[in-house]
Amino acid sequence: MPMRVPKGDQRLLRRHNRGLVLNLLRERGPLSRTELSQRTGLAPSVLTRLIRDLVAEGVVVESGKAESNGGRRPTLLELNPDYAHVIGLKVERARLLGARVDLGGRIRARAAVDLPEHPRPQRFLELAGQLAAELLRGKTLGVGIGVSGFVDAVRGVDLYSPILDWREVPISEPLARVTGLPVYLENDVNALTLAERWYGAGRAFRNFVCVTVGEGIGAGVVIGGELYRGAFGGAGEVGHMTIDPDGPRCRCGERGCLEVFASDRFLLRRAGELGYPDIGALAAAARDGDPAAQAAFQDMGRALGIGVKNLVNLLNPEAVVLGGERMEHQDLFLPAFEEEVRRHSFPKEAEILAIERAQLGEDGFLVGAAALVIREFFRLPTERARV
Ligand SMILES: [Zn+2]
Known part of the structure; x- marks a missing residue:
């Protein structure tokens, strides 16, 4: 006698299978029915019924034919981005x-x-x-x-x-x-x-940190493909990690936080000291060859590198993805940043660590x-x- 699955479990199973197929199409679509069957392990008969329902619902659409080495070309399926x-x-x-x-x-x-x-x-x-x-x-x-x-x-x-x-x-x-x-x-x-993980520079990585540079410095951590939030959602608060316990006072009340040395406030202070009205003017001067302005961005890049190196040693990510509004001046600080990260991280890690720019920008x-x-x-x- 075949094993009977209770009604509630059947519904759960159907929803689970449906989720498997939708996630595969989201990540790797378009795919043929054969590919879906191979990747999910679902029996072709189960899959056929499921796909029929998803197409009727409008969440999955047929999107043309795959290449074939002879024989009938299989129909490709993909997620309908306008389903909702x-x-x-x-x-x-x-x-x-x-x-x-x-x-x-x-x-x-x-x-x-x-x-x-x-x-x-x-x-x-x-x-x-x-x-x-x-x-x-x-x-x-x-x-x-x-x-x-x-x-x-x-x-x-x-x-x-x-x-x-x-x-x-x-x-x-x-x-x-x-x-x-x-x-x-x-x-x-x-x-x-999360956006970079699904649609941007993080698509290729299951373990990475996304660091933003600008008015503040923040980080998001992805472990095993999922966002890691920590016990209370505070994971990735890198802006206030201590770089120099005897350094200048930070807005948070502590001394020598990463933000003191690598956020916009640092660049604004250096701009003021050199007689430039804002960061844009400081950057223009650096690109024009003013060595003091160039040094300001290099110092900022080095400090950021020290902070990120600590993250790399703690988490051993495959990649560091850099974003935030200060990336518009990346040409001025990325070389110093990258040198610092690679110099301080453990050798094997540093060799294979990818340093990527965020792909989605402010969007x-x-x-x-x-x-x-x-x-x-x-x-x-x-x-x-x-x-
Ligand atoms: Zn602070």
Whole structure:
């Protein structure tokens, strides 16, 4: 007598198989039915039924024929990026940026709204609701938000964001009430890291760190293909790792943090000392051959290299992906950065470590916020809940 599978388990199994197929198509599509069967281990009859349902639902589409070495050319299947869209929001100091993003990670529409300085949470929620409504069109799976600072992603609470002057501000639940959609909150650099993992420089790596350089210095950590958030979501706060315990005071109150030596504040101070009004002017002077201006960027690159070397020795990643707005001057600090990272890391690691530039630029923050929602769509029912 064949083994009977209880009804509830059958449903779970179907959802699990469905998730397997969708994830494969997301990562490696287009694929033929034969390839899907080989990679999932699902019996062709099970797969045929599953694909028929997914095509009828509109989430999978046939996308032409594969090459063949004789015989019938197999039909290729791929994910339909327009099956549904998601909304990604990025909170900046004075603006809220938004985008409608398809399931393939492409931005399909944009919108933005100015934020008052240190906005009251109630006002912020109104503006975020309006922006989401402006971007809403067709089937929409949810809203993802990236914000700098400490975030409790499980409860959807902004624990501490210095740029907004917020502490313990609930975001996900109230915004879900306003929009009628599920809302996912995450630290902005973590969101960016997710975007680079799925759609950018991190696609080729299962273990990497994504470091952003600009006003602050942040990092997202990917281990085994998944974002690593730490016990309370604070993993990757590299900006305040100590580089020199006797160094100048940092804005956080400690001394000699990485941000003191490698963030925009460092470059601004050096620009001021040399008589340049801003970082752009300092960079122009460096490119014009001013050795003092060149030294400022080299010092910054070296300090960043010391910080990243510590990460590399701790985590042994395959790659370091560098992003953030200061990358516009990468020609001036990357050589010193790379030399420092490779000089200090253990020899074998340093040899094979890839140093890559983030591919999505500033859009990565929006795509990453959207990816928080897309990740839920693709999550297998048997995987642990979102953390
Ligand atoms: Zn600090």
